[in-house]
Amino acid sequence: MSAARKPSSALRDPRWLRWSLLGVALLFVGLFLVLPLLAVFGYAFEKGWGVYRAALVDEDARAAIRLTLLVAAIAVPANTIFGVAAAWLVTRYSFRGKGLLVSLIDLPFAVSPVVAGLVYVLLFGAQGLLGPWLAAHDIKIIFAVPGIVLATTFVTFPFVARELIPLMQAQGSDQEQAAITLGASGWSMFWRVTLPKIGWGLLYGVILCNARAIGEFGAVSVVSGHVRGLTNTMPLHVEILYNEYNGTAAFAVASLLALIALLTLLLKQVAGWRMHREAATEDAA
Amino acid sequence: MRRHWRRHALPGFGLTMGLCLSYLFLIVLIPLAALALKSATLNPAQFWQAVATPRALASYRVTFGCAALAGAINLVLGPLLAWVLVRYRFPGRKLVDALVDLPFALPTAVAGITLTALYASNGPLGRWLEAAGWKVAYTPSGITIALVFVSLPFLVRSVQPVLEQLEPDVEEAAATLGAGRLTTIRRVILPTLWPAILTGFALAFARAIGEYGSVIFIAGNMPMVSEISPLLIVSKLDQHDDAGATAIAVVLLLVSFLALAAINLLQLWTVRRRSTEAR
Numbered sequence: 001m002s003a004a005r006k007p008s009s010a011l012r013d014p015r016w017l018r019w020s021l022l023g024v025a026l027l028f029v030g031l032f033l034v035l036p037l038l039a040v041f042g043y044a045f046e047k048g049w050g051v052y053r054a055a056l057v058d059e060d061a062r063a064a065i066r067l068t069l070l071v072a073a074i075a076v077p078a079n080t081i082f083g084v085a086a087a088w089l090v091t092r093y094s095f096r097g098k099g100l101l102v103s104l105i106d107l108p109f110a111v112s113p114v115v116a117g118l119v120y121v122l123l124f125g126a127q128g129l130l131g132p133w134l135a136a137h138d139i140k141i142i143f144a145v146p147g148i149v150l151a152t153t154f155v156t157f158p159f160v161a162r163e164l165i166p167l168m169q170a171q172g173s174d175q176e177q178a179a180i181t182l183g184a185s186g187w188s189m190f191w192r193v194t195l196p197k198i199g200w201g202l203l204y205g206v207i208l209c210n211a212r213a214i215g216e217f218g219a220v221s222v223v224s225g226h227v228r229g230l231t232n233t234m235p236l237h238v239e240i241l242y243n244e245y246n247g248t249a250a251f252a253v254a255s256l257l258a259l260i261a262l263l264t265l266l267l268k269q270v271a272g273w274r275m276h277r278e279a280a281t282e283d284a285a
Numbered sequence: 286m287r288r289h290w291r292r293h294a295l296p297g298f299g300l301t302m303g304l305c306l307s308y309l310f311l312i313v314l315i316p317l318a319a320l321a322l323k324s325a326t327l328n329p330a331q332f333w334q335a336v337a338t339p340r341a342l343a344s345y346r347v348t349f350g351c352a353a354l355a356g357a358i359n360l361v362l363g364p365l366l367a368w369v370l371v372r373y374r375f376p377g378r379k380l381v382d383a384l385v386d387l388p389f390a391l392p393t394a395v396a397g398i399t400l401t402a403l404y405a406s407n408g409p410l411g412r413w414l415e416a417a418g419w420k421v422a423y424t425p426s427g428i429t430i431a432l433v434f435v436s437l438p439f440l441v442r443s444v445q446p447v448l449e450q451l452e453p454d455v456e457e458a459a460a461t462l463g464a465g466r467l468t469t470i471r472r473v474i475l476p477t478l479w480p481a482i483l484t485g486f487a488l489a490f491a492r493a494i495g496e497y498g499s500v501i502f503i504a505g506n507m508p509m510v511s512e513i514s515p516l517l518i519v520s521k522l523d524q525h526d527d528a529g530a531t532a533i534a535v536v537l538l539l540v541s542f543l544a545l546a547a548i549n550l551l552q553l554w555t556v557r558r559r560s561t562e563a564r
Contacts, residue, residue, distance in 0.1 A: 014466055018373060025369040026381070028362050032434055033384045035410075036399045037391075043402055082308045089301040101305070107313055110541045112495025114515040115534040118522065119316035122323045127527050129319055153312055176295055186296030208389070215392025217498030222519060235394040235498065242398050242502065251402075254395040261390035268390075269383050 040258045043251035055241075055252035063229040064237035064253070067145070071220075071233060072213040075153040079209055083160025084202065088194075090161075091168040092176075102165070108157045116154045117222025120147055143225030148233065151219035156209045163205030164198060170279070171197055200278065204271040211264040215257060320538075323531040335532035344514040344533075349540070351425055351513075352493035355432035356440075356486050363440025364482055370441075371448040385441050388434050393498025400431055401503040423505030428513065431499040436489030443485030444478055451477065480555040487548045491541040 013021070045052055055061060086105055090098060108116065122128050124141040134141060141147045175197065179189040195202075217235040224231045226240065234257055241250035327335065335341070370382050388396065404411040404421040414421050421427045451474070459469040497515040505511040514537055521530035 012466075013372070013470075017466065021365060021369055022373055022375060024362070025366045028366065029381055029384060032437065033387050036396065036403065036434070037384075037387065039399050039403055039409075040395060043399070078308075082305065085301040085304045088297060089305050092295050093298050095302075101309075104309060104313070107317075110491055110538070110545050111317075112497065112515050112518075112534070112537050112541070114497050114518050115320070115495065115537060118518060118530055118534050119320050121522060122319040122527060122531065123316055125527070127525065129322065150312070150316075154316065157312055173295060180295060189296070211390045215390075215395070217392060217394040218495075218515065221497070222522065235392050238392075238394050238398065239502075247398075247402070250398055254392075254398060257392045257395050261387065261392070261395075264390040265383050265386055268386065269379075 037258065037262075040251060040255050043247065044255035046251075047248050051248055052252045052255075055249035056256065058249070060228050060232065061237060061249075061253055064232045064234045065256075067148070067232065068214055068234040070145070071149050071152050072210055074149050075156055075213045076206060076210050078153055079156050080160050080202070080206055082157070083162075083164055083205060083209075084198075086161040087164035087168050087198075090165055092173055105161050106158050108154055111154075113155055113216065113218030114222055116219040117151050120150050120154075120223050142223050143227070144231060147223035148220050148231060151223045152213050152216050155216050155219050156213045159209035159212065160202070160205035163201055163208070167198060167201040167275070171282075200271045200275040204268060204275060207264055207267050207271065211261065214260055320531060320534060323528060324535050327528055327532060331528075332532050335529045336536050340508050340512070341514070341517060341533055341536075343509040344512050344517045345536070347425055347428065347511060348494050348514040348537075351428040351432055352436075352490050352496075354429050355436055355493055356490045358429075358433050359437055359440040359489055360482060360486050363437065363485060364444045364478060367441045367444040367448055371445060385438050388436075388438050393435065393496070394502075396434055396499040397431065397502035400434065400499065401427070404430060404503065422503055423507075423511065425511055427503035427505070428500050428511060431503050432493040432496060435496050435499050436493045439489035439492065440482070440485040443488065444481045447478055447481040480551055483551055484548050487544045487551075491544040494537060494541060494544075 012018075086101075090102060121142055123130055124134060124147065125131055126135070126142070128142070141150070175193050176189055179193045180186075184192070215235055216233075217239070220233055221236060221239070224233070224236055226232060226236060228240070232240065234253060238250050238254050238257070241247075241253065324332065366385070370378060370385075401422055402408050404414070404427055406412065406415045406420070406422065408422070411422055419426065421430060455473055456469055459473045460466075464472070495515060497513075497519075500513055501516055504513060504516070506516055514533055518530045518533050518537075521527075521533065
C-alpha cells in the first residue's frame, strides 16, 4: 500500500525532523522493549547453564509447566469453538440485540484480571454463593485446578471471536451460499468452505488467546491459593521464586515464558502477513 | 444482502445462538452477576464506607494517576512510533513493528520482575537514575514505568492503520499552498489522527487501571503511597473481607466502563462528522 507508493518530496519530513523522530522512537523501543527482553535472558543465565537447567527440571517447576499447559489446553479450545460460533452467528444472521451481544463478548477485556478472579471466588469460594453446597458435596473449585481453568477462560474469552468477526464480515457469505445451494450439508460447508477461508485469521486469534492463557497472572493468582506443585502455574511459580529471593531461578522460568512470547510474535506476524495477502488476492480477483 | 440471506438461510442459526448464549452466561454473565449480588448485600452507607476509606482513596489516586500519566506518555510516544513505522524506511523496521506487540505477548509477571530488576537501586538503569536523584523502583514512578510498558501497544496499534490509510492529496495540497512540513503535520495530519489517538488512550487507560502482574513487583505496595486498587482487592480477599473487595471492584469496573463508553461516543461522533463532511 503506502510502501509501494513513492512519497513525493512534499510528503517527506525534513532531514533533521526525520532523524530526531527516528532517534526518539528507537530510544523508546530500545529502553522499553528490547532491554527488558534481553534482560530476562541475561538474568536467567547469570549463574550459568547448570543453575538454569536445575531451575527448570525442579519438581515444582515441572508441575507448574504441566499445569499451565493443561489449563491452556482446556481454555483455548473452548474459547476457539465459542469464537467461531459467535463470529458465524454475528456475521451471517441479523437478529435483535446483535449489537448488545457483540459488546458482551468484549466485556472481559474491560474487567481487571483481579476482578475476574474475584467473581469466581464470590461464586464458588467458601463464603461464596455456591460455597456451602460445594463444600457439602466435597467439590473444590477455588484454590484448585477448576478455578484456574475458569478464571483463565474468562480473561481469554474474547480473543478468537474478536479476530474473526471483522474478518468474516469482510469476506461475506457468497461462497457459503453457493455451497448450500449446490446441496452441501451444513457441516461440509463449514469444513470445506468456511474453515479454509478463515484459517489464518483463526490461527491469529488462537495464538493471541494461547499467549494470554499461558501468561495470565492476576486472575489466576486470586483463585489459585498458591499451593506448590498443585495449583501453581508458571507465572505464579515465577512470583514465588522471586519473592523467595531466588531471582535466577525466577528468571529461568520467566525465560521460558519469554520464549513462548517471542514464538507468539513470530507466528502472529506470519499469520497476519498471510491474512493480508489472501485479502489482497481476493480483492484483485 | 439481507433479503438474499432470508431466501437461502445459512444453516446453524439455532446451534450457534444456543452455544454462544449458554457459554456467555456460564463463563461471563453469571459470574459478573455474583459481583452485583454481593455488592447488593451492602446498604448504600456500608458501600460508601467500603469504597471511601482513606486507604482506598489513596489507592484510586495511585491507580488512576499512574494510569493517566502512563497513557499521557504513550499519547506522545505511541503516535510518534506509529509515524516512524509507517512513514520512514530504516533497517530493522519490521522487527520493531513486531516488537511493539511484545507487551501483549509477554506474561505480565515476567515484565514485572524484569522491570523491577532493571530499575531497582542496584539494577543497570536504577543505579544511574538513583545517582541522578530519581528513585523509580518501589515508588509510583515505578508503577508508571510498568504501565507505560503494558499500554504501549494500544496507542501505536490504534493510530497505525489510520496513518496507513491517510491520502497524500491533502498533505500535497498543504505543501503546494506553502505550508511548512511542521505546519502540515500540526494542522492537517494531527486533526485526522485525534479520534484514533483518543481511542488508543482510553483502551490503554482501561487496561492500565486493572493491571496487576506487571505492577505489584515494582510498586513496593506501601498502603497510602504505592498501593494500587487491584492489590487492595487482593488484600481484602486475603482478610476474608469479600464485601469490601467487591465494593472496590465495582469502582474499578465503573471507571473502565466509563472509559470504554467514552470511546463509543467518540466513534459515533467521528462517524457523524465524517458523514456531514462527505455531504
